[in-house]
Amino acid sequence: MKKDGILYACVYLSAAFTVSILVFIIGFILYKGLGNLNLSFLTNMWEDKTTFVVVSENEGIDEETISEGLNSWEIKSLGIVIEMNEEGNAVIKQIAKNSPFKKARNLQNNLYPLKKSDLITKVGSTRIEDMSLSEAVSAISQEFAASSEAIRVKAVRPGGGILPMCVTTFYMIFLSIGISAPIGILSAVYLNEYAKAGRLLRIIRFAIQNLAGIPSIIYGLFGMMFFVQILKMQYSVLAGAMTIAIILLPTIISTTEEALKAIPNTYRESSLGLGATKLQTIFKVILPNAIQGILVAVILSIGRVVGESAALILTAGTVAQIPTALTGTSAGGSTLTVKLYWIIKETGDLSAACSIAIIIIGIIILLNIGSKLITRHFLIKK
Structure with missing residues (x-):
């Protein structure tokens, strides 16, 4: 006892x-x-963005949306409220719906509406930086009052947000899963349904087991040499996704194969007995009944993508930008995990790193909940 x-x-x-x-x-x-954690942290770019815009003063400002505060100053003719931040920069605190700043255009003549929290650093030929609040408001008003034409305004959109990393992370998830899932599932079908016991099967299983045990940094080295340099993809989301896809293959193959093994042989025998071919039996009987295990494998693989960093540093890069192509100089990007690593290594900003970690943990929790819901759904259905 x-x-x-x-x-x-x-x-x-x-x-x-x-x-x-x-x-x-x-x-x-x-x-x-x-x-x-706030809306700006989730929706802003990481780097500050400086843009020259052209603003034309107009009438008919919706003044009801504008209210002057204790530490701010309203410019009614422009439909904006200005305040000074801690660095002494003029910040748009409020902006009316039909303010001319909402209709601003950049130098390429594309619409670039200014919004709350944007900084105004120069209006016409007058620099607003390092002015007091009253001086800044007076300078802005005078520049617009003295000119009958459009005024060029230098605006800075503050960064400090993780939007590029979130977008890159989701790009990486969709691309890597889209590559690895079909290959992994079909490989599992071959191993369970077609491969005969023997030396070849043992070699394949041994290779899969070893692939699962290789550190991700080794995959990163391979991806950097093969995808980035030999195939000339450069640091890109496609090079990173293909490297991650190789990392995911052992998990998807093994989990899918176990799901296929769990299907009773009577299902196969009944289907073949009714005249179906083996291929029809696999795709219309076996795989639909094994979908629960396959989906769980995919969800667990998504968690691996979210948490990967070493391989992506060597293949996708660390630039905090939204990729605009699959390969090339504009295709590189940093995922949430890579940016977390970079922040700790380069700046030591623990609070910003922990904020990103909260987002990563939230994604992992949602994936685990999704896995549980899928399992429960199929158990109830049975």
Whole structure:
């Protein structure tokens, strides 16, 4: 009895230790990073963006949307409220719906509407930087009053947001899963339904097991040499996605094969007995019944993509931009995990890193919930 009590105590203590570690990690990250989470953090670009825009003063400003504050100043003719930030820059605090700043155009004559939180650093030939609030408002008003033509305004859109990393992460997920899932599923079908026991099958399984155990940095080195340099994809989302796809293959193949093995042989025999071919049996009977395990494999693979960093640093790069192509100089990008690593390594900004970690943990939790819901759905259906 005493021995059983000690074993029970060890079991409960181990479980409590595991849960406490998880709670401590998540609690620490929430404590350090929750203060930085806001809409701007999620929707802004990472780098500040400076743009010259052309603004024409007009009439008919909707003044009802504008209200002057204690530390701000309203320019009614332009439909904006200006305030000074801690760095002494003029910031748009509020802007009317039909303000001329909403109809601003960049130097390529494309619509570039200014919005709240944008900085105004120069109006016409007057630099607004380092002015007091009253001086800045007076300078802006005078420039527009003195000119009957459009005024060139230098505006800065503040960065500090993770939008490029979120977009790059989702690009990486869709591309890598789109490449690895069909190959992995069809490979599992071959191993379970067609391959005969023998040396070839043992070699294939041995290769899959070894692929699963290789560190991701090795895959990154291969991807950098083959995709980036030999195939000349440069640092790009496609090079990163193809490297990640190779990393995911062992997981998808093994999980899918286990799901196929769980299908009773009576299903195969009944289908073949009714006159269906083997290929028809696989795609119309076996795979639909194994869809639960296949979807779980895909969801777990998405979690691996979100958490990968070493391989992507060597293949997709670390530039905080939204990729505009699959390959080339504008195709590189940084995922959330890569940016988290870069922030800690280069700047040591723990709060910003923890804020990104919260987003990553949220994605992982949602994926796990999705996996549970899929499993429950198919169990209820059965």
